[in-house]
Amino acid sequence: MNEIEIPFSELNITLADIYEAMGYKGNVPELEIVLQTQELMKVASVRVKPSYYYRKIFGQLVLNKIDIEDVCLNVGGTIARLLKNSSQYACFVATAGHEFELWNAEIRKKNEWIEIFIVDSIGTCIAEKAGDFLELQLEKEIGNLKHTNRFSPGYCDWHLIEQVKLFSLLPLRVCNITITESSLMYPIKSISGIIGIGESVKEKVYSCNVCKKKDCFRRKPMNQLKVILK
Amino acid sequence: MANLQNLYDAVLGGNLNLAVSTTKEAIAEGNIKPQEIIDNYMIKAMEEIGARFETGKAFVPNLLMSARAMKGSLDLIKPLLKNGDIKPMGKIVIGTVEGDLHDIGKNLVSSMFEGCGFDVINLGVNVSGEKFVEAIKEHNPDIICMSALLTTTMNYMKEVISALEVAGLRNKVKIMVGGAPVSQAYADQIGADGYSDNANAAVALARLLLA
Numbered sequence: 152m153n154e155i156e157i158p159f160s161e162l163n164i165t166l167a168d169i170y171e172a173m174g175y176k177g178n179v180p181e182l183e184i185v186l187q188t189q190e191l192m193k194v195a196s197v198r199v200k201p202s203y204y205y206r207k208i209f210g211q212l213v214l215n216k217i218d219i220e221d222v223c224l225n226v227g228g229t230i231a232r233l234l235k236n237s238s239q240y241a242c243f244v245a246t247a248g249h250e251f252e253l254w255n256a257e258i259r260k261k262n263e264w265i266e267i268f269i270v271d272s273i274g275t276c277i278a279e280k281a282g283d284f285l286e287l288q289l290e291k292e293i294g295n296l297k298h299t300n301r302f303s304p305g306y307c308d309w310h311l312i313e314q315v316k317l318f319s320l321l322p323l324r325v326c327n328i329t330i331t332e333s334s335l336m337y338p339i340k341s342i343s344g345i346i347g348i349g350e351s352v353k354e355k356v357y358s359c360n361v362c363k364k365k366d367c368f369r370r371k372p373m374n375q376l377k378v379i380l381k
Numbered sequence: 382m383a384n385l386q387n388l389y390d391a392v393l394g395g396n397l398n399l400a401v402s403t404t405k406e407a408i409a410e411g412n413i414k415p416q417e418i419i420d421n422y423m424i425k426a427m428e429e430i431g432a433r434f435e436t437g438k439a440f441v442p443n444l445l446m447s448a449r450a451m452k453g454s455l456d457l458i459k460p461l462l463k464n465g466d467i468k469p470m471g472k473i474v475i476g477t478v479e480g481d482l483h484d485i486g487k488n489l490v491s492s493m494f495e496g497c498g499f500d501v502i503n504l505g506v507n508v509s510g511e512k513f514v515e516a517i518k519e520h521n522p523d524i525i526c527m528s529a530l531l532t533t534t535m536n537y538m539k540e541v542i543s544a545l546e547v548a549g550l551r552n553k554v555k556i557m558v559g560g561a562p563v564s565q566a567y568a569d570q571i572g573a574d575g576y577s578d579n580a581n582a583a584v585a586l587a588r589l590l591l592a
Binding site: 173174175176178180181183184264265267268269271305310311312331332333334335337339 | 395437440441442443445446448449480481482483485488489492531532533534
């Protein structure tokens with residue numbers, strides 16, 4: 152498949168999503184923040200061009216590693232357990248895109264930290280929602296097969312330097328994303344990773360309950376975590 | 382007569398306009414020393430918003446709004462302070478280390494430092510050890526703050542500390558570190574003087590290090 156641009160409206164980003172990304176944890180922000188967020192979301196909806204790409208590849212999980220084509224992804228024990236029974240892997244990227252980075256750069260020049268923080272949070276939401284959108288498209292494509300959650304280098308025991316190997320499985324400059332020597336994606340508001348596909352894989356509670364960063368401000372209580380057993 | 386409780390409320394609530402107008406009124410009347418306005422109302426309000434943040438009753442935007450209000454007032458008051466009156470909070474050089482382009486967290490910390498009366502030299506992102514050394518020589522800061530958001534870049538913090546040691550500057554500054562993959566244990570391991578995991582705690586730590 153080719154990389155796909157996502158219409159902003161189809162990301163279904165709500166103001167509550169942005170407030171959550173800003174750390175409000177279900178609380179309602181002050182009117183100033185609400186009004187500013189609404190205005191900035193209007194700008195984002197016009198300017199930002201998110202996109203995604205994924206490629207399904209047959210692979211074999213052996214202990215903590217996945218052999219895909221001529222690449223061996225060392226995803227670590229935690230993620231390997233969650234990928235159990237996968238026969239294919241969707242290697243993906245999703246990004247808020249360069250248009251977001253340009254807008255973000257303009258905002259930063261104004262030195263207004265509240266606005267900068269809101270725009271940064273919007274960018275985070277766009278990248279994550281682009282990932283959600285990608286997952287929905289994958290679901291449509293795989294039909295009766297099931298899929299796991301998405302897993303990314305830098306999380307759990309999957310070291311960030313593995314990003315280079317993951318990108319070697321994707322077209323060069325896919326979605327116009329490049330990676331730096333330190334394995335950082337640019338545009339920064341981008342996500343990458345793999346999704347396991349198979350007849351009997353499960354989408355489980357993943358991120359927060361297995362993550363070691365207990366003081367993360369994004370950490371969700373167990374009762375808010377999505378549990379979908381397919 | 383200026384109601385300085387309004388100034389406290391304005392900084393606490395992040396109301397820039399009220400903070401500025403009340404400060405102007407107080408300055409025009411001249412009944413209270415500028416340093417007393419800072420100590421008894423503005424810093425007290427920042428301490429309260431910080432306490433609320435630590436207990437989950439306020440959020441990052443609240444910190445930023447309060448810092449903005451405080452800075453608005455401080456900008457009016459600072460020119461009135463005679464050299465002998467000034468109680469310097471401290472000078473800070475801050476930057477995201479080489480290889481890393483993330484700056485939102487570092488900038489939030491920078492903004493809080495400024496709002497709380499510190500002088501801040503923000504070096505930006507992708508800052509080499511050499512640049513930190515140059516900045517220390519040029520600005521003579523009390524503290525340098527390093528930020529990293531990646532496991533692949535956090536190790537550069539150690540290189541910066543080594544660069545400071547080689548330049549004979551290590552003992553002239555306190556070193557604070559922060560960022561998602563960084564921890565107190567890591568700070569101890571690389572020989573930093575302190576670690577904080579949020580902007581409010583960073584200000585408290587800086588005050589502690591300079592006490």
